[in-house]
Amino acid sequence: MMKNSMIGVLVLALFSLAGAAAEKEPGFFVIRGARIIPVVGEEIPAGMILVRNGRIEAVGRSLAIPEGAEIIEAAGLSAYPGMIDSCTSLGLNEISNVAATVDSSEIGRINPQLRIADALHMDSVHVPIARASGITAAHVVPSGPFIAGQSGIIRLNGRIVEDMIVKSPAFMRIYFQAAPQFIGGSMAPGGKPDDLAKELKEILENARVYQKNKKASENNPAMTRPEFDEALEFLLPVINGQLSVMLDVGSEDEIKAAIKLVKEEKLNAIFFGAEEAWKTAKEIKEAGIPVILSNMYNLPSNWEDGYDARYRLPAELQKAGVKFALASDKYLPPFCIDLPYQASKAAAFGLDKAEALKSVTIYPAEILGVADIMGSLEPGKAANIVLADGDILDRRTQIKRVFIDGRSVDLSNKYTELLKKYEEKN
């Protein structure tokens, strides 16, 4: 018994050492023989990917293998770019009903000063699970009844928060819906679009005046500085066009009011949710506002729209030429692993299969402003690569290897660890 447990400890120690070693430095390697789906560019039935210094150096049918490069045989596997979840509370929300484990929202309606990067829990059990599902990056977003705070984009690998941050702040999230939301243990009311637009315009105007007075006082020593205003301070990047807003919209009215607001206030904006975007696709397209779709699995709000209203929305937006990406469901981290299946569901209801794949890879990268470093298997981009034994949008497929920034990541997670523990016990 004693001996057994000693060996167990030894094996465990070795195992974690090996894991750590694999993750520490980016590898220098060639993936050989995989079917390559670069997402941008032609599919290669059997090809090679050269990775060095965390980046993809080359992708092709046949590459000269540089000296010292490790060869990873991947015949029979498919290589995809890592998927990007374009809206989640991963790292902020552990067990949604246990308040002590939830840091995705604050008291109050106007909280532009909040930043997800300040509260990210890198040891969340949901991160390794999402990673093992082929998701390598995520847009992590705070929630709130109105101005919720600043989102950030993270890579799903790293020892400390700084390792994980790709971009922060990414967007200022503003809830622009009438529907109440479950926040902080109770239902928080939304607001009518016209009222919310009016309130937001006032706040933004206050920020402009605040900035003007601040500048004036800097140039004029006789003038007193305006009193420091935390909320307005963090809205300055928004009014100056340096920080885009993510507006949660749902109904046709909300979408139209939001488009008007974005135009009048000259905001850089993306939409989130947009359940009735199919009714307003033309207007959204004209305004050039990209949309992040979510909650595809929810039952439709209005049965008159058809049982498949949510399922066919991506196809309708594609047809109308609206730029869109898919996010996992309900912001909740356990649903991250459903991201690819939202895409295949959309494909079952009219979206082109290649577009479905793009809506969880290159489109989110473009909408989130990180397409220069992720979203496809192209030379120069971060080596975020998923090796799977089939179509990654199909539930029957197993993910075999995941690389993030050229590092081979450990695919074990709470699911596999608990399974193993009880298989041994039983």
Place this chain on the structure above:
Amino acid sequence: MKKFIALLGACLTLVTGPMPAGAQDILIKNATVLTVTRGTFPGTDILILGGIIRKIGEHIEAAKGVRVVDATGRYAVPGLFDSHTHIGVTDVNEMGETITPEVSVADVLTAEDIRIFYCLTGGVTMVHTMHGSGNPIGGRNATIKMKWGKTPEEMIVPQAYPTIKFAQGENIKQSYYNPPTPRYPKSRMGVAAIVRGELLKAREYMEEWDRYETAKRARKPAGFLLPPRRDLRLEALADVLRGKLLVRCHTYRADESLEMVKLSKELGFKIACLDHASEAFKIAKELAAAGIGISVFTDSWSYKLETAEGIAYNAAACAKNGVLVSLNSDGGPQMQYMFNEAAKTMKFGGLSADEALKLITINPAIQLGVDGIAGSLEAGKHGDVAIFSKHPLDSYARCEMTIIEGEVYFDRDQDMKERQEKKNADAEKDKVKKES
């Protein structure tokens, strides 16, 4: 031949009882038939007459009056079964009391819940709709078919086991109530104690009645013999002890699941199935030995503390260890995509396609005692069939048609057509309005 079929039909009618009301005759042509229990057959027809599957085979000819559905390139599966939901009812929880076995969801069925239709759009034909998990001993449940447009009486499946909802854990403790009600029980000790206490009370009640019945039947009954006072609450619990009413217990943690199994042995009631049971993989051996099945989610977890170890491998790990496993939506949106949920057990735990399909067809049917009429495609069973565009476990698959007892309750093409017609009519109305 026809004579033979008619004869066979007559025999089967005897076996399966009277023909279901509103039954239709339909021939599904040239589908890949996934029987679930007897293999997969490409290019095969299914003949449903009088609501019952009469024949599955190649080149079946349709008699006059039989509707023919061309399913070339499509997949026919048994109508799917959602083994734990809360749809088609106007109320879910009786929260005025802690012990409420006298209430029944069958008393509050409604045929007007749009979710009945949503179930059909995902191939679901039968559900076990349940009392909520607010009480340690809740109300009685009902098994119903998704006969959208029919009456509640027509939806009920009389062949199903009568079941009653028990519940344990954080919902009973009201751990997430804001503010919580000041009621007993507030701990897992209290939950076990109250279940034990109530059933002991019911045992005495049962004994009182038994004594009275015996005394009444005596050769010389006492002249002053009075029956005990009838108590509907204890009456229902006595039925639990008599094994007439089977327990479906809402449970999460492995320890409390085993506690319920222990209570059932101690007091002598029968557990039909443990519901949610997200830690069942930890006690698969014990559950298999006790012959107790589970009805679970695939990967919904981490929403309460007691779900923090409810891993996605649970269903497959239990199925592989001899536990009868079914999947459920709990009334969540999964009701529209149970087939997608089943596919996840291939990813998490490597079940075969047939094993995965069993979780949403024959297994829940066995758990509710309706495997004689549903859960697989076999001659003699009810004509409950779902037709998919691809293999239902393929993530790109879409349900095209759902049939109950030979009657088409959902037809995607028809639905789209009706939607378009309504759109045109609305546009026409708007035009008239604008012009006038």
